[in-house]
Amino acid sequence: MRLNRLTIYGFGKFHDRTFRLAAGLTVLLGPNEAGKSTLTQFISAIFFGFPTKKHPELRYEPLDGSRFGGEIAFTLAGTDYLLSRVDGPRGGKVTLRNTTLNLTLPAATLSRLLAPVDAQLFKNVYAMNEPQLGTVFSASKQELVDRLRHVGAVGSDFWLRQAQQLDRAADDLYKPQGRKPALNQLLQEHATLTAKLNKANASYATYWDLLQHQQQRRQQQTDLQRQLAVQRQIASQYDQQLALWPVYQQWRELASTPTSTHDGFQQRDATALERLTNQVKATQAAQQADQDQLSSLQAQQQLDPLFQDYLLVSGQVDPLIARLPDITIAERERHRLQADQADLQHQADGIEQQYAADGQMPRTFSLATTQRVRQLKSNLTLATQKRRRLQQQLNQLNEQYRQQQPTRQQHKNPLADKQIGWLAAGLIVLVGSMFLPATLFKLAGALLGVAVGYYGVFIVDSSTPASRQQQSLEEDIRDVQAQLREDGQVIDRVTRQLDDIGDAHGLGNIPVDQWTAAQEAIVTWERLTQRLEATTAQQATAAQTVTEFQTAVQRVLPRAAANDLTALITQLKTLQATQQRLQSQESDVTAIAARLKRDQVASDQAHQAVTTFLRTRNVRSTDAFYRQYEQVRAQGNRLSQRAALAQQMGDQQLAALQRVSDQTTLRQQETAATQQVTTLQHQLDTVTEALATGAGQLAHLTASGTQATLRQQLANLETRMQSLTQDWMVDRLVSQWIAATLAAASGDRLPQIVKTASQFYGKLTENRYTEIELTPTTLRVRRPDGAWRSVSQLSRGTAEQLDFAVKLAFAVVMAEQVAMPVVIDDGLVNFDDQRRRAAYRLLATISAKVQVILLTADPVVADELTTETLIRLTD
Structure with missing residues (x-):
C-alpha cells in the first residue's frame, strides 16, 4: 500500500489542509504542537475509525468547529482508492471509491483491503513513537517474546491473550503453594470433613435413639396440626354464622312480602304509556302550529301600492331586478374608487407642494443624464476635498513663512x-x-x-540659509496657490454643468445633494398621476352604470325611491320576495289544510290508544296507572333485596342458619368449638417443645454432621475436586498448545525477521551490537567481542533502537504480504546524534521497499536525508 494524499476536513488543529506524500520517504518537519501526533492519529482514525466519545483526548475533534473527518488517497495492488471518513456512529461514516474504475465500494470492503492489519497491529508495529518504543525497556522477558511472536505471526494477539487468560484461569484453580485458589481450598475442606466423619462414627447409637423419638413426636405433631386445622375451620364457621345472624333475621322478615297478582304494570308498560302520551302531545302541537301558519297566510293577502304597480310592468322590472347583484357590486366599487382617488390625490399634492414651487413639477433624468450627474457629483466631491486639503497646506506654508521673518533678521x-x-x-x-x-x-x-x-x-x-529657506517657502506657496486656482476653475466648471442640468429639468431651486430624493419623488408622482387618471375613469364608468340603472327603474316604477340607491335596491328585493311568496301561497294554503285534517286524525288515534291502554288494565286515568305501578315496583324491590341478602350469606351458610333454632344455641356451639381449639393448641405446643429439645440434642451430637450427610458432603466435595482438576488440566494444556502453535506458525518468518533486525540493529548502533537472539524464555543481543547483554542491561535509547530495528525488519520482511506504510512520530528523541543520523540513513534505504512517513522536530533531517518530499508543517 502507498499513501498518495492526506486531505483533512477538520481534525485537531488542521482544517481544509492537504498533504501529498511520496512513494518512498516523506518527511514532515515541525516544532512541538505543529500537528505531528495529530497527523499520525488522523491516518489511524481514517483507516480504522474514530475513537468513541468516552476518550475525547484521542478523537482530535476540530478546534474551530469545522466538519470532523478527512480522506486518504492510496494505491493498493496497482489500483487507486479514495477513502473518506466523517463523524458518525460506529467509528464514523465511511465512503470508499475505486478511482481507477470509478466505482463506489461498500464500507465492509475496507477491512478486506487492509487485512491482516487491524488497529492493534498498526499501533504496535507500523505507527512508532517514543512511548511505544519505550515499552520494550520496561517489559518483562515473556512480554518481549510475545511481542516478537506477534511481529512474526500476523494476528497472534488474540491467541496470546487467550493463552494468558487460560494461564490466569489455571492459577485461579490451583497453585502448589497457594491458599486462595479454589482447588487448594477444596483440599483443606476435604481434610476437615474426613475428621468430622470419624467423630460422628463414635456417637452413632445415642444418635439413633434420639432420632426414633423425634420421628414419633413429628407424627404426633402432624396429627395434632390436622385436628387443630379441622377444629379451627368449625370454629370459624360458627363465627361467620354469628356475624351473619342479623342478615339472616332480615331475610326472614322479608320472606313475608306478598307476591303481586296484577299484570300490565311493569317497567315496559310504563314506558309504553309514556310513549302514547307523548304522541298525543306531539299531534296537538303540530295541529296548533298548522293552524297558526294558516292564519298567517291569510293575513298576508294585503298588497302595498308599489307591488300593484309592479304587477302592471313586471315584464320590464324583472330584467332590472336580475341586474341587482351587478349594480350592488358597481356601487361598492364606486365607493372604493372614491376612497382610492382621495388617497392618491393627497399623496400627489404632498409631492407637488414639496417640489413644484412655481406650479410646474420637475422632469425626470434619463439614464445617460443620471450617470452624468453621478459622475459630476463625484468630480465635485473630489475637487472640493482636494481644495480643502490644498487650503490647509497653504495655511501651513503661510504660517511657516510668517515665522521665518524675524529669524532671517537675526541670522543675516x-x-x-x-x-x-x-x-x-x-x-x-x-x-x-x-x-x-x-x-x-x-x-x-x-x-x-x-x-x-x-x-x-x-x-x-x-x-545665507535663511534666504534659501525663504525662497523654498515662496516657491511652495506659489505652487499651492496655482493648484488652488486650477481646482477652483474645476469646481466652477462642474458647478456650471450641474446648474445647466438642473435648469433644464426644473431643479434649479433644489440643492444638488437632494436631486436623488427629488428624482425618486418625481417618479412616484408620475406613477400616482397615472393611477389617479385610471381611478377617475373607472369611477366614472361605475357611476354611469348606477345612474343608468336608477333612471331605468324610475321610468317604469315612478313610486320607487330612485334617488336613494340603497332604498331602491331594498324595494326591488322586497318586490321579488313578495312575488315569490305569492306564487307559492296558493299551494301552501292547500297543503296546510290537508295537514290540519291529518293532524286531527292522528290526535284522535293517539287519544284512542291511551284509552285502550288504560281500559285493558282496569284503570280510569294515567294517575291511577302510576299509583298501581309504584305498588308493584315496591314489591319487586323487596323481593330483589331478599335475593341479594341470600346471595350475601351464600347457600351453605343459609342452610346452616336455617338448621339453628335461635341465636343462643349458635353462640353455645361457637364457645365449645373455641375451647376445643385452645386444648388442641396446648397439646401441639407441648409436642413442639419436645421436638425442639430433641433437635437440640441431635444438633449437639451432629455438630460436625451426621454420618450420611458427612459421607454425602465428602462425595460431593471429591466430585467438585475432580471437575476442577479437569478444568485446570484443560487450561494448562490449551495454553501450552497455543504457545507451541504460535511458535510453529511464526517459525518460517520469525528467523528472517530476527536476522534482518540484527542487520538493522548493527547499523543503528554502528556495529556495537551485531546479533539478536530470541528463545522461548529470553531476549538478548551480542557485542562484537561475543559478550551477550539482556534488554534490562541496555540503556533506554539502545533498548528503543532494538524495538525500532525489529519493527522495521517486520515491515520489510512482510512487505509482500502486509503492505502498510511505516509512520514514525518523533520516535527518535532518545537516540544520540550519531545513531539518529544512522536511523535516518536506514530509513532512506528501506524506503525503496516500504513507504516511510517521518514526522520530526529535528531540523538536521533536512540536511541528512535526500528526499523530494519535505513538508514544513509551519508553512
Whole structure:
C-alpha cells in the first residue's frame, strides 16, 4: 500500500489542509504542537475509525468547529482508492471509491483491503513513537517474546491473550503453594470433613435413639396440626354464622312480602304509556302550529301600492331586478374608487407642494443624464476635498513663512552688509575697462565688472540659509496657490454643468445633494398621476352604470325611491320576495289544510290508544296507572333485596342458619368449638417443645454432621475436586498448545525477521551490537567481542533502537504480504546524534521497499536525508 494524499476536513488543529506524500520517504518537519501526533492519529482514525466519545483526548475533534473527518488517497495492488471518513456512529461514516474504475465500494470492503492489519497491529508495529518504543525497556522477558511472536505471526494477539487468560484461569484453580485458589481450598475442606466423619462414627447409637423419638413426636405433631386445622375451620364457621345472624333475621322478615297478582304494570308498560302520551302531545302541537301558519297566510293577502304597480310592468322590472347583484357590486366599487382617488390625490399634492414651487413639477433624468450627474457629483466631491486639503497646506506654508521673518533678521550673512560695496566695485571695474587699449581687455574688464556686481547683488544674499529657506517657502506657496486656482476653475466648471442640468429639468431651486430624493419623488408622482387618471375613469364608468340603472327603474316604477340607491335596491328585493311568496301561497294554503285534517286524525288515534291502554288494565286515568305501578315496583324491590341478602350469606351458610333454632344455641356451639381449639393448641405446643429439645440434642451430637450427610458432603466435595482438576488440566494444556502453535506458525518468518533486525540493529548502533537472539524464555543481543547483554542491561535509547530495528525488519520482511506504510512520530528523541543520523540513513534505504512517513522536530533531517518530499508543517 502507498499513501498518495492526506486531505483533512477538520481534525485537531488542521482544517481544509492537504498533504501529498511520496512513494518512498516523506518527511514532515515541525516544532512541538505543529500537528505531528495529530497527523499520525488522523491516518489511524481514517483507516480504522474514530475513537468513541468516552476518550475525547484521542478523537482530535476540530478546534474551530469545522466538519470532523478527512480522506486518504492510496494505491493498493496497482489500483487507486479514495477513502473518506466523517463523524458518525460506529467509528464514523465511511465512503470508499475505486478511482481507477470509478466505482463506489461498500464500507465492509475496507477491512478486506487492509487485512491482516487491524488497529492493534498498526499501533504496535507500523505507527512508532517514543512511548511505544519505550515499552520494550520496561517489559518483562515473556512480554518481549510475545511481542516478537506477534511481529512474526500476523494476528497472534488474540491467541496470546487467550493463552494468558487460560494461564490466569489455571492459577485461579490451583497453585502448589497457594491458599486462595479454589482447588487448594477444596483440599483443606476435604481434610476437615474426613475428621468430622470419624467423630460422628463414635456417637452413632445415642444418635439413633434420639432420632426414633423425634420421628414419633413429628407424627404426633402432624396429627395434632390436622385436628387443630379441622377444629379451627368449625370454629370459624360458627363465627361467620354469628356475624351473619342479623342478615339472616332480615331475610326472614322479608320472606313475608306478598307476591303481586296484577299484570300490565311493569317497567315496559310504563314506558309504553309514556310513549302514547307523548304522541298525543306531539299531534296537538303540530295541529296548533298548522293552524297558526294558516292564519298567517291569510293575513298576508294585503298588497302595498308599489307591488300593484309592479304587477302592471313586471315584464320590464324583472330584467332590472336580475341586474341587482351587478349594480350592488358597481356601487361598492364606486365607493372604493372614491376612497382610492382621495388617497392618491393627497399623496400627489404632498409631492407637488414639496417640489413644484412655481406650479410646474420637475422632469425626470434619463439614464445617460443620471450617470452624468453621478459622475459630476463625484468630480465635485473630489475637487472640493482636494481644495480643502490644498487650503490647509497653504495655511501651513503661510504660517511657516510668517515665522521665518524675524529669524532671517537675526541670522543675516555679514557679506550681505557689503552688497552695495560689491555693486559699486563692479561698476568701477566696468567703467574702468572702457579705458583699456585693447578690445579684448575691454571685454574681459566688462565681464569682470558684471561678475562682481552679480556676486554682490545675488550671490551674497542668496548664500545665507535663511534666504534659501525663504525662497523654498515662496516657491511652495506659489505652487499651492496655482493648484488652488486650477481646482477652483474645476469646481466652477462642474458647478456650471450641474446648474445647466438642473435648469433644464426644473431643479434649479433644489440643492444638488437632494436631486436623488427629488428624482425618486418625481417618479412616484408620475406613477400616482397615472393611477389617479385610471381611478377617475373607472369611477366614472361605475357611476354611469348606477345612474343608468336608477333612471331605468324610475321610468317604469315612478313610486320607487330612485334617488336613494340603497332604498331602491331594498324595494326591488322586497318586490321579488313578495312575488315569490305569492306564487307559492296558493299551494301552501292547500297543503296546510290537508295537514290540519291529518293532524286531527292522528290526535284522535293517539287519544284512542291511551284509552285502550288504560281500559285493558282496569284503570280510569294515567294517575291511577302510576299509583298501581309504584305498588308493584315496591314489591319487586323487596323481593330483589331478599335475593341479594341470600346471595350475601351464600347457600351453605343459609342452610346452616336455617338448621339453628335461635341465636343462643349458635353462640353455645361457637364457645365449645373455641375451647376445643385452645386444648388442641396446648397439646401441639407441648409436642413442639419436645421436638425442639430433641433437635437440640441431635444438633449437639451432629455438630460436625451426621454420618450420611458427612459421607454425602465428602462425595460431593471429591466430585467438585475432580471437575476442577479437569478444568485446570484443560487450561494448562490449551495454553501450552497455543504457545507451541504460535511458535510453529511464526517459525518460517520469525528467523528472517530476527536476522534482518540484527542487520538493522548493527547499523543503528554502528556495529556495537551485531546479533539478536530470541528463545522461548529470553531476549538478548551480542557485542562484537561475543559478550551477550539482556534488554534490562541496555540503556533506554539502545533498548528503543532494538524495538525500532525489529519493527522495521517486520515491515520489510512482510512487505509482500502486509503492505502498510511505516509512520514514525518523533520516535527518535532518545537516540544520540550519531545513531539518529544512522536511523535516518536506514530509513532512506528501506524506503525503496516500504513507504516511510517521518514526522520530526529535528531540523538536521533536512540536511541528512535526500528526499523530494519535505513538508514544513509551519508553512
